[in-house]
Amino acid sequence: MVDAGRDENGKRIQLTITRDTKKECLAERARIQTERKAGTFITPNKITLGEWLDEWLEFKRRDVEETTIRSYRLSLVHVYDKLGHIRLQELTEDHVRDFVDELVASGRRAGGERGSRLMISTVEGILTRLRSALRRAVVRKLVSVNVAAEVRPSLADKKTDKRERSRPKPWTVAEVQTFIRGIEEDRLFAPLLLSLMGLRPAEVCGQRWQDLDLENGLLSITITRTMIGNVRVLEKDTKTASGERSLPLPRGPWEALLAFRQLQAAERAAAGEAYTFTGFVVVDEIGRPLNTRQLREYAYRLMRRLGLRQVRLYDARHAVLKALALSGVPDVILAAWAGHTNAAFTKRKYVQIEAEDMRGAAAALDAFHGVDQKALT
Template sequence: MADPQITLNEWLDRWLDTKADDLEETTIYNYRITLDRVRGKLGHIRLQELTEEDVEEWMHWALRYGRLRGGKSGTSLGVTSVEMSLARLKDALNRAVARRVLAVNVAQYVTIPRKARKEERKKKQEVKPWNVQEVQMFINGVKAERLYAPLLLSLMGLRPAEVCGLRWEDVDLDDATITIANTRTMMGNRYVVEKDTKSMAGERELPLPGPVLMALRTFKTLQVKERLVLGEAYSDSGYVVVHETGEAFTIKQLRRRAYRLMEVLGLRRVRLYDARASCLTFLANNGVPDHILARWAGHTNVKTTKKWYVKPDVEDLREAATTWDGLHGEVNGRA
């Protein structure tokens, strides 16, 4: 029999402990951060006394004042963030129902109001990934940079954590292939976490385009010279993306370096992760078959790839405008 005095906070602690056996460390960390937004307002309430009205009041409060980090505390929290917190709360309460701690999930039918979604869409300015011209400007501008090879890996569609997790043992310069099997990510931009790929599909072997192969060969030769200069002081970490001392880059450090280069080159600042979208959009626009596109991206199916990463801009649509001319009825310049 469950303790009738158990609070929501205590139940969330128990639920997270059980989830820890099935989820990666970084995922559990994100769950905790997401639920922290709920705990302050609702955590003290006894689980069996929590009501749908309590959850609705929290939701409306969070949309106006719920920000705890990543900006000014006490300001509005984005719809997506509130929705993520609601989703985790619903999961935890569903478990309580399954364990017969609760009769019903009082959060089950609480949803973000359509009005709040529409207002956020009006205010939010989506940062578009680079187009082909911007990608080429960046590539030409960083050719002399020490990290030219790692930046090209980002531009061929690897996730930042995959770039930072790549080891020289994963690179076959003779066969011109790389194996994506290891990642280095961060929790809260503070702690480095090394783990396997995001999913089974994420573990994949990719052929290296000619320019990337040449850049990696040059980068490896440079690291040999740096090792000779430092001698025993050199840290032979085995990673591809390392400092002059051999110490591995974190995704935070790689991101900062990329932002600095964008600023120097006068390019729009986009997330390093968005280079992935630029690559996959270009491949899709140039006829790469769906099953190859999904495999390149490390996705189980192409629906994920196309939904989140294939983002054609107006120039990509130009060919469709030309095709429409046929519908208009012009043939060889005659109407």
């Protein structure tokens, strides 16, 4: 029997060691005592990975919002299913690597059709959550190493995914302009323009008239109206401190909001007591706020009517931030406009350069080569 310290409640921990010989018992006791002095000793326990993930999710509630916890739990569904029964201290890198390989080969999206394999980016997201949970387990001295730290989907799987996966592209500048021209007379022209200046859908739906300074052309983002499970609306502050920001209104959205405010005043007068005033900008004809799902479906109907590719409103954010980056807006301004703290993340996530974006470089090479552009045309 050897003293192994105290648990988190201060209770003394004693371990009973059984070996074939006295010499082996003494060696094991010496090892435990040495590791205790060095602060590296891990007390044996029987907690499973699934049980630890439950504890980790509860711990994360201190730092992240309810919607984020829900997304974490959903991303860990496969981990619970395939690895959750394994004791945390018995989990190995091979377990995690085999899990990832199986997930890439046969994992399915929830509700997906037969053959709808998980994207590599989805698998990497699952690994990110698992690594974070195991990193916390190392801090709590439940395990000595993070066995998922070096596990990645194979390069061959990444190449296959990139080759076979069709990813919808954000709108081009021409498509954005076609959409704007086509909805100029639409009742929700102003809110849709907010999506086309880089706001997240939850930020658009969370806009209140009190957050708009239409005298000076300023928009403040202080709260959002997001959805949990595409069913329940959650009104909350911005996801991060950098998400709470003020933006100057471009002339188009500014004028559209002024007109929309007048329209809502007329609708309120016409509806009388039937009108519900909530202070939100994105409301129907009798004042009821629209949620992100309703706004998205409304936009899809307009896209179909105009014969445009159907893209998510969130993807319009990609097109906006890419346009700002290509127009020479400094990185620090780009990140602040997007509501990010890290400019490198903004450019990596939202600014994907296509061949057409590099026409200017091709023209510069023509000048370098002495090619007459007029002769080519």
